[in-house]
Amino acid sequence: MEARHLRYALALADHQHFGRAAAALGIAQPPLSQQIAALERELGARLFDRTARGVFPTAAGEAFLVRARQALAEMAAAVSDAGRAARGETxxxxxxxxxxxxxxxxxxxxxxxxxxxxxxxxxxxxxxxxxxxxxxxxxxxxxxxxxxxxxxxxxxxxxxxxxxRDRLVAVVGAAHPFAGQAEVSVEQLRGEHLIVAPADEEPLVAARLAALLGEGADSPARTGGITEARDVHTIIGLASCGIGVGLGPACMRAAARRGTWVCEVSPRVELPELVxxxxxxxxxxxxxxxxxxxxxxxxxxxxxxxxxxxxx
Incomplete structure (x- = not known):
């Protein structure tokens, strides 16, 4: 049994006439009659009564047609689902x-x-x-x-x-001496308590800051201390509390809250690319x-x- 046999049976039930059903299917009447007869032999049951008034499903035919419609609908859904999956829609x-x-x-x-x-x-x-x-x-x-x-x-x-791509900026609370300044220098940052991303989670950013601010006797950890924060919102929040100077990408201007001030860092410092x-x-x-x-x-x-x- 093939899908075309199901379509033939459904077309015959809809049109109640072999000639009209064959025309709707785009085939000749004799092949349709032969295929319906072959289907009935395979199932071992008569699916249609042939009468002078037309062709009508038997009880076996009615039961078969219910499942045939469901099967064709499922096949169409399978084809649609496969196509959508292949197009990345599901x-x-x-x-x-x-x-x-x-x-x-x-x-x-x-x-x-x-x-x-x-x-x-x-x-x-x-x-x-x-x-x-x-x-x-x-x-x-x-x-x-x-x-x-x-x-x-x-x-x-x-x-x-x-x-x-983005550059480094500094964010401070309203009471910080940097508030109101358009920019701060790298030298000014070296003496401040800094709020930065954890080195073990953002090593490229940490390495860039270490190269910028220096290591050794004048490192921020020795002169001003460091507080680690995992995201820009926490960096901004801690800066607004007066904990220190937050360092992060310039895009965090979009998240700056009332009571904070964002300064450019001079000279301009490019951060690792967003990848x-x-x-x-x-x-x-x-x-x-x-x-x-x-x-x-x-x-x-x-x-x-x-x-x-x-x-x-």
Whole structure:
């Protein structure tokens, strides 16, 4: 029994006439009669009564037609579901990201992707660059967004694309001497208590700050002290409490609260690039669809992503 046999039986039941059913199916009447007869022999039951008034389903035929309609509907749904999955319209995407990515990149990217792919389940988790890279290599994430490309064992199996650049700024509470200043110098920062990302979670940022502010006798840890904070909102919050000077990306201006002041750092200090990483061998259509959306939001990354697109 094939799907065409189900369609033939349904067409005959709908039109109640072999000639009209054959015309609707686009075949000649004799083959239709032969196929219905063969189907009845296979089932061992008469499905239709042939009368002068027309062709009508028997009790066995009525029971068969109910299941035939369900089977064809399921087959059509299977074809549709397979096509949607192949186009990345269904499935799951697991994304790990640093908090500052929510200030510029991710709002537009996730909003556009969710609108275009409402049936994709998004698993979103804020985590440090180091943790997200480890989770990506372990297969626990599909995409990671952090500061700088992942390094170390397994990094050669990843594709890493720059999706943003930013510079260092300082944030202070309203009562701090820096409040009201357009900029502060690196020399001024060396004597301040600083609020920064943990070195073990954001090593590239920590290395950049260590090179900038110096190590040894005049390091911040010896002259002013350091408080570690895992995200930009905590850095801003602690600065507003008068704990010290928060250091972070310029995009945290978007999260600055009342009672805080953001200063440029002079000379300008570029932070490690914001990087999106994924496994090179991951051929998931959902990932391909997400990268297509990334191309739309970040036009400059298209060449770095190569030919990885939905349907290729």
């Amino acid at each position: 499935g799951r995407l697991r994304l790990g990201f640093i908090g500052s990515a929510l200030l510029e990149l991710l709002p537009s990217l996730l909003n556009r992707f969710a609108r275009g792919h409402p049936d994709v389940r998004l698993g979103l988790q804020e985590m440090s660059t180091c943790r997200s890279a480890a989770a990506l290599l372990a297969g626990e994430l599909d995409v990671a967004v952090g500061r700088g490309a992942p390094r170390g064992a397994g990094a050669e199996d990843l594709v890493s694309v720059t999706v943003g 999106m990483s994924f496994r090179a061998r991951d051929r998931s259509p959902v990932l391909a669809a997400f990268l297509d959306t990334t191309r739309e939001v970040c036009p400059g990354v298209g060449g770095q992503l190569g030919d990885r697109r939905v349907g290729r």
